[in-house]
Amino acid sequence: ELSMASFRKNPKSLKVWEELKSKNVQGANLYRLAIFTAIDIRATNPEAWNEWKSRLMRDLVLNLESKSAQNYFDFSHEIKRQKLQVSNEIYNELDPLLVDSISVSTLVQDLKMGEKSNLKPLVIKNRNSEVWIRFHSQSDQHGLLAQYVSQLYSLGLGIRHASISTIPKIGVYDWFQVVTSKQPQVLRRILENSLKTTKPIPAVKFSQIEAISFDDKEWVLSFKGSDQPGLLAAAAQALADQGIDIKSAKVHTWGRQIEDIFIVKPHGEIEILIHKLRLQFIPV
Numbered sequence: 001e002l003s004m005a006s007f008r009k010n011p012k013s014l015k016v017w018e019e020l021k022s023k024n025v026q027g028a029n030l031y032r033l034a035i036f037t038a039i040d041i042r043a044t045n046p047e048a049w050n051e052w053k054s055r056l057m058r059d060l061v062l063n064l065e066s067k068s069a070q071n072y073f074d075f076s077h078e079i080k081r082q083k084l085q086v087s088n089e090i091y092n093e094l095d096p097l098l099v100d101s102i103s104v105s106t107l108v109q110d111l112k113m114g115e116k117s118n119l120k121p122l123v124i125k126n127r128n129s130e131v132w133i134r135f136h137s138q139s140d141q142h143g144l145l146a147q148y149v150s151q152l153y154s155l156g157l158g159i160r161h162a163s164i165s166t167i168p169k170i171g172v173y174d175w176f177q178v179v180t181s182k183q184p185q186v187l188r189r190i191l192e193n194s195l196k197t198t199k200p201i202p203a204v205k206f207s208q209i210e211a212i213s214f215d216d217k218e219w220v221l222s223f224k225g226s227d228q229p230g231l232l233a234a235a236a237q238a239l240a241d242q243g244i245d246i247k248s249a250k251v252h253t254w255g256r257q258i259e260d261i262f263i264v265k266p267h268g269e270i271e272i273l274i275h276k277l278r279l280q281f282i283p284v
Contacts, residue, residue, distance in 0.1 A: 001023060002020070002030075002033045002037050003041070005060055006057045006060045011059045012063055014072060014088065014089065014091060014092065017063075017064060017069055017072060020064065021073060025064070026064065030064055031061070037057065038057065067100065071099045071100065071104060072091050075104050075107070078104050078105055078108035082108050082109060084111060084112045085115060085169060086169050090111070090167055093166075093167050094107070094165060095161075095250055097161055097163070097252075098132075098161075098163040101126050101128070101130060101132060102124060106124070110122065110134065111167075111173070114138070115170060117138070118136060118137055118138050118171075120192055121188060121191040121192060122134040122136075122188070123184040123185075123187045124184065125183075131178050131180055131184065132175055132176065132177050133152065133175070133191070134175045135174045135176075136170075136171065136172060137171050137172040138170070140166055140245075144172055145236045145240075145246050146236040146237040146240045148174055148176075149233040149236050149237075150201060150233050150236075150237070152233075153199070153201065155187075155190060156180075157179065157180050158178060158179035158229065159178055159179075159232050159251060160177045161251055162175065162232065162249060162250065163250060164246065164248050164249035164250070166247055166248060201230050202230040202234070203234075204228045204231050204281065205228070205281055206223050206224060206225035206235075206281040206282055207224055207226070208222070208224040209221070209222070209223050209277045209281060210274065211274055212261070214270050215266075217266070218247060218265065219265075220262070220263050221261070221262045221263075221264060221274075222259060222260070222261055223235045223261075223262070223277075223281075224257070224260075225258060226258070227256050227257065232258075232260055234281070235262070235281075236249075238277060238280060239262060239264065242277075243267050243268070244264045244265070244273070245264060245265040245267070246262055246263070247263045247264060247265060248262075248263045249261060249263065
């Protein structure tokens with residue numbers, strides 16, 4: 001089982017993790033099996049064991065022992081415990097950074113409530129003193145992400161990271177890590193009472209805009225640049241203005257650099273879209 005999982009399957013697949021865990025391939029058992037598998041191959045045919053297989057076996061062990069795998073198993077357990085009516089595959093829709101930052105029990109409980117009705121904005125300050133804000137809507141609408149991001153910008157909140165998802169049975173489920181000195185309860189009251197407040201999005205510049213991949217089902221677009229106020233709001237609004245529906249997005253900031261990745265529904269010609277976005281945001 002471990003040999004097949006290592007050499008013929010994806011070591012990062014949730015299905016593979018589940019299959020092995022169901023056979024109690026974890027902890028000390030995992031290490032013993034990895035060693036025994038290597039010994040068995042070398043004893044049967046020494047030439048069949050090589051650096052490539054060694055690396056694949058190591059990758060599988062490290063993935064099964066990773067924090068991401070543990071988070072997934074905890075997430076799966078919570079889904080069953082709280083009787084959430086969604087597949088474990090929902091984990092794929094969430095940014096690993098989000099699952100690392102917000103407790104699994106909080107996430108699953110929040111998703112369960114999101115099955116029943118639209119949720120008010122949620123503000124959480126985690127153990128690392130990071131502030132995360134969640135927006136939710138059971139029905140998706142064109143330009144909804146631009147509305148959320150513009151709202152945060154209008155309140156003077158800088159966005160460090162974002163996990164944007166549209167989840168079956170849950171709807172739009174968007175999280176933002178923000179930079180703020182306000183307390184969570186204060187932010188929550190402001191958000192609940194000022195959802196329509198916006199201010200003009202500033203003119204911003206990106207250094208690079210490109211299509212990472214594209215087919216007839218989805219396009220993956222990347223916006224890169226130095227960190228500036230309103231970057232995400234400007235990108236989201238520009239896509240909305242071009243009639244583009246955003247399926248999901250991930251936003252990451254490191255140092256003074258930022259990258260916004262958008263997974264969108266195909267609309268028109270991708271070459272024309274990229275050309276228009278570059279004319280709008282990249283200095284000549």
